[in-house]
Ligand SMILES: Cc1cc2nc3c(=O)[nH]c(=O)nc-3n(C[C@H](O)[C@H](O)[C@H](O)COP(=O)(O)O)c2cc1C
């Protein structure tokens with residue numbers, strides 16, 4: 001059953017009357033009949049965790065907002081720029097009203113004045129489509145003053161980014177919305193605190209997929225949501241599968257599903273029958289790569305199970321590679337991404353990514369030495385934990401883990417034996 | 423033309439100014455309008471955006487320079503942004519892009535001799551299951567191969583040859 005990708009089950013659910021006929025806004029109406037604190041409690045009880053990457057408990061995040069502050073905001077993270085991620089796009093294209101309903105429930109729960117949906121600039125058409133949805137909702141009293149006669153007022157706006165992965169990082173996103181360079185802020189104060197959010201007001205930042213779960217939780221109850229998935233990973237998750245599989249695409253599945261079921265039953269197994277799977281990046285470019293062993297395949301795609309195999313599920317952008325793929329080339333591709341996307345604010349990230357990119361290219365060209373391999377592993381390790389935002393850690397991951405987990409792929413490019421490895 | 427006083431843009435400019443708590447927040451949507459008017463973010467456009475928002479032109483220029491979707495130089499009529507990031511590359515995007523550059527006789531970032539096409543490689547565009555893919559003037563074109571691409575180039579060339587109507 002789809003909770004999120006309902007566009008697959010219900011024709012034209014992107015039309016307001018069809019959405020209304022299929023339980024649309026039942027969750028919002030239920031929420032408006034409760035106190036904001038009760039709504040937050042229900043979302044807390046559901047076990048919903050953030051789908052933007054970090055997996056932070058959503059209700060807990062909402063409860064950090066100081067209720068006495070007169071002005072608060074919701075910022076919806078629709079920047080979707082992690083390599084291999086294409087789930088928020090399908091939600092917004094095929095089921096836009098459910099995202100807006102979830103955002104309105106969040107806004108009511110924290111008593112926000114307005115919601116800003118921050119879309120990556122390339123989602124130009126989606127922005128136009130959402131603007132039309134918002135106008136239709138305004139005409140029917142779901143948006144604006146005195147929403148559905150509740151006495152609660154809230155506006156919704158869209159904002160287009162303009163090509164910068166870093167604007168998916170929440171504090172950079174807020175700077176970008178304010179018309180400053182999209183660079184991360186020093187924290188504390190955090191966005192949920194006065195001084196740290198949009199226009200210095202307390203702000204909840206949530207991912208598109210996170211908020212799209214909320215109408216279901218408010219309509220069916222926290223227990224119905226918690227019944228899906230695992231102990232610490234409630235609900236369904238959209239897994240974006242790309243690379244060497246027969247049927248790439250989005251798959252919405254309970255978080256208790258194994259990688260094997262996803263990759264074989266749903267995605268159809270290896271693209272070429274004679275080329276077995278070799279490795280997978282389960283969280284796009286930013287999480288640790290893992291070899292696709294039987295142990296990994298039989299792991300459940302939950303936050304806690306992925307930690308057991310020393311990786312993360314993150315945004316669940318699952319990039320699959322078969323035996324023909326050289327992990328040195330993978331490290332180079334991913335490093336080029338981070339070198340390009342580093343915002344330049346802190347030295348270890350700016351210079352580290354630049355330097356890593358150059359040395360990996362040299363190794364790929366056959367001009368590297370075993371010492372080069374060891375050196376990039378050291379540089380990457382030194383980047384971790386020393387930067388202002390997590391991009392610096394993300395950029396270190398592909399180097400550290402490809403070298404550690406696929407030492408032979410590096411050794412073949414350098415004379416003699418590779419110096420690194422587990 | 424200009425954007426200030428141009429009836430084509432007034433409603434949109436007002437809409438963006440009303441959206442935010444501060445004028446400055448409207449800098450990104452206004453830069454898009456300037457780019458639409460001039461074909462790139464040129465000094466006139468930057469000056470006008472600065473004037474509307476009570477900012478210094480150097481501030482506006484630094485915002486324009488930070489983001490990749492604002493062009494600081496004139497480009498062709500069709501901007502082809504080809505994704506060559508890892509998932510697309512696993513499905514042949516690097517070869518596809520090399521072929522396309524060859525077909526148009528350009529290098530990465532270059533514009534074809536007829537002035538129509540500017541090509542650039544870009545990072546993931548959230549369409550990895552439909553590789554190879556590109557965006558043409560920020561609209562998705564997916565599940566590409568050489569035949570499809572040749573047809574599209576022919577179509578776009580034809581479009582460009584049509585006299586502008588209205
Ligand atoms: C470099 C970087 C890029 C990020 N990109 C995104 C993104 O594209 N979309 C997103 O939802 N979160 C992204 N995040 C995570 C956000 O900072 C934030 O944690 C998230 O939007 C919170 O929402 P959630 O709790 O609903 O997951 C990124 C984080 C970092 C450090």
Ligand code: SF4
Nearest residue numbers: 343345346349387389
């Ligand atoms: S870690 Fe990188 S992306 Fe993050 S603030 Fe520093 S330079 Fe910018």
Ligand code: FES
Nearest residue numbers: 505510547549550
């Ligand atoms: S890698 Fe090309 S669209 Fe994602």
